[in-house]
Amino acid sequence: MQTPAPVDYARATSVADAIALLEKHGEEARLLAGGHSLLPMMKLRLARPEILIDLNDLDELRGIRIEGDEIVVGAMVTHAEILDSPVLAEHYAIFREAEKVIADPIVRNKGTIGGSMCQADPSEDLSAVGSALKGSVVIQGSGGKRTLALREFHEGPYETKVGDAEILTEVRFPIRPGAGSAYEKVERRVGDWPVASVGVFVVVAGGVVTDCGIGLTAVGAEHFCAPDAEAYLIGKAPTEENLAAAAQLAADACTPYADQRGPVDYKLHLACELTLRALRKAAASSQGA
């Protein structure tokens, strides 16, 4: 049994209450959502917050709904709920494809989208999904709410623009009629963090790509995206040659480091290979295949 250092605990009764608790306890407080990153880090004593503020009673942070031309996912929505959501599946295949390969059912039952985004692990699969779909997040503090594009959300590994006394309350994804999307991941074993993952959406209209997004994780892509590759594809036919050229541009946007999951050359190769595979699938899907 691994034992965390001493820690206090408070159970928030509302978002406002959680923010007040954050303001009261300062930077050594941590929000507890699913806890499947934070609690293991505490047990290994890599993290030692002074107090945990538990968000699990906050129903206002739950639920998946459509608002206008956006899908709104509450911060406390779990991976399992994303995997099972007919709303998300109707608009984007990428959610199910990604969630199927995130961790295992036990983690998916507890882990949340808000927690995943705020943990900002450089290998987080949902960060690639969010970046690919060019989603946004709503961040709330005592001063009110603000909305931030996910591609501006990360400051670096494990760092986001969420302030010490702020809470990420929702993640929003624009609806794009006709979009095809896909997620490709290579892992050493089911449930492992990715060696590399790529998520994309593509809208093909009139034989050319009119919109697309490419998100990559675990390969050191800034803000988990590859804008040059996206720009390259706009207005071009989704031919194998064009998709391959875009995939190479996506790999060029990556600066992975070597670890036990693989060396740099392999990760760069995967960034290209998985982008190509995801683009093929998404383009075919957008064209009704």
Next chain:
Amino acid sequence: MTAVEEVPLSAAGNPIGFGSMRRVEDARFVRGQGNYVDDVNLPGMLHSAILRSPHAHARIVSIDASAAEALPGVVAVITGKILEGIPRPSLLGDNFAWMPTLSYDTQAVLATDKVRFQGQEVAYVIAESRYIAKDALELIDVEYEILEPVMDAKRALDAGAPIIRDDKGQTDNSITDVHGNKTWESGNAESTAAAIAAAKADPNCVVVTQEIMYPRVHPAPMETCGSVSYLDKVTGQLTMYTTTQAPHAHRTVYAMVAGLPEQKIRIISPDIGGGFGNKVPVYPGYVLSVIGTIVTGKPVKWMEDRNENLVSTGFARDYHMTASIAATKEGKILAVDVDVLADHGAFNGVAQPTNYPAGFFNIFSGSYDYPDAHCKVTPVYTNKAPGGVAYACSFRITEAAYVIERVVDCLAQELQMDPADLRLKNLLRPEQFPYMSPTGWEYDSGEYEKTMRVAMDIAGYDELRREQAEKRAKGEYMGIGISFFTEGVGAGPRRDMDILGLGMADGIELRVHPTGKAQLRLSVQSQGQGHETTFAQIVAHELGIPPEDIEVLHGDTDNTPFGLGTYGSRSTPVSGAAASVVARKVRDRARIVAAAALECAPDDLDWELGRWYVKGDRERGKTIAEIALLSHSSLELPEGVEGHLDATAVYNPPNLTYPYGCYICVVDVDPGTGQVKIRRFIAVDDCGTRINPMIVEGQVHGGLADGVGMALMELIAFDTDGNNLGGSFMDYLLPTAVECPDWELGETVTPSPHHPIGAKGVGESATVGSPAAVVNAVIDALSPFGVRHADMPLTPANVWRAIQGNAIRVDMAVE
């Protein structure tokens, strides 16, 4: 199998003898009612924790424990310096800071001079709770002077390499065994070298040489290691609940290490959550819990967390092997030579019989008929955790089976010969048994070709090869891998095999109570193998007592006779034979009692299952239950015959048993990502008589999963600074159901001629045999790319790199 169907069923529906029945253990396990060491909580018990070194190699300048000692709830903080001050009244080191290993080396209980691997024990805190003990660890201030570590075994013997064991006055990192040897050789060096040289010079022959590494892996049992120790100061009795696979051997070792009288030591090994060799050695933590109870006078619990188990307890493998195989161009194998660099870590703590410092690695000549084989193993110290345990490998037969099965495939590739054909051409033939191998092992029995044909039939081998050819034409990469392995399991005999001088023979005791119900007391101990079921079935087979009427007791040294424990697949070959022998003793006694009751001579009686009856008059007889009551009754027994129906036995096996099998693995490889998907796995085992086929199949399933893990993902690697890169289950990957296909099992039955019931050990067969099948399949898939070998684990990165002609060096950090 008709033999199983003929076994009568008991009132409870269990076979009175051999056959599948549900494990009696399962009722408590599936309900969460097992009783593991961490479930043991004694009144007044204290908890403890170990401070471990963050460095692989460093001199300890100072340790300041004052802040930890001042933490409320802390009872004591013990350092190496304190242990150094306690003289040991016994052999092997003159103070308590050091203890002997199972290989006659010394190992630090708590570091005094230096730390020699990351995770080494530095200080020990005893406190009122586990939380307080862990909090106190953070308050201990250790000043280290960091030294250059030796992490690359290939450079351990370089001139100028840092010296790890300066405590022993060493001037290099070589290891000297108890016999004074620095290398361990086996077979005939001269004839093997001559045969290989001749083959090189002969245009009709080939010689293939391949470097093959079996990297460091960890047994990773679900339950980590731990102990609860209590020295009762009134009685002087030390009771120790501990995670051990060998409770009796451990009792003797504690008597030597702690200087305590052995009759006052009771080792209880309750339910054990997996061993796989990890729970054979004596670890510093166990010894510290003993010291803890001596110091505090209270029970002290020590229980590792997962990280501690992975970084500090017995690893397995870590063999850098170079194999050369010579053969004719027609595929007749002529000779095999293997050179091994063995990484033993910072202390030589390998668990194996004394006369076999490289374990049974020298059985590497395998299942083939050729005259010349030789191996040389050079062990070295490195700044890594000690151990080298028998991780489901029957004392390094895993390395042996892997190297021969891999190099035979390399030869097949060189000869452009089907690997099945090559094996069939060289397999030992039935008439050659008992067969004396070129390295001195006497294989007891086998019908190898028959077993291989069964496996090929289940696989549909020819059809698979056709499918592979079609797929290759389409640019799809499917691979078929074969492994044919032979193990030698069931150590002793005691004249050849001992651990720390304790001969590897097993005692047993059978008590038949007046009502005809029995207790069987085993020296061996179960970590999940199903002893409580299987051993009852052996007695049922011999005496006709229903298995549910036989209570199997094990794991408590006060309640069971002495024996060497459960590892190396030895329970069935040694204690299983003992069970049969002791039951036959009871049967013989029963005959005398029955004869007295029936007023005839014992020779006038015949036996049928569960009953002695008068020859020619089947109606006149006595059942075992009736005889049991009579043996405790007022019945007059012949002069010199004692009453009761109890017996004891000690079984000293005349030879090892030699289970074998043929495994075939089918994989699909995605060359774009390097991912391997195991599509099928066929395992045909011959372990002689199957006592409980369901348990055998379960053991095979587990071992196959193990093999898939080692082939594809399991690894303890280190970076050049000495950091262990496999210290959690996020980093040390174990396979899941997703990576395992539906196992397709088959069997042949070739009984062991020298075992009372013809059984051979099977607990490790699948772990021994399966890695080579998986790797051979992957390499077969990659052969169109010109790949001849890549080391395990075949992660996606490693497979992709192999295709690029640049396979990863697996024992060091990926660069």
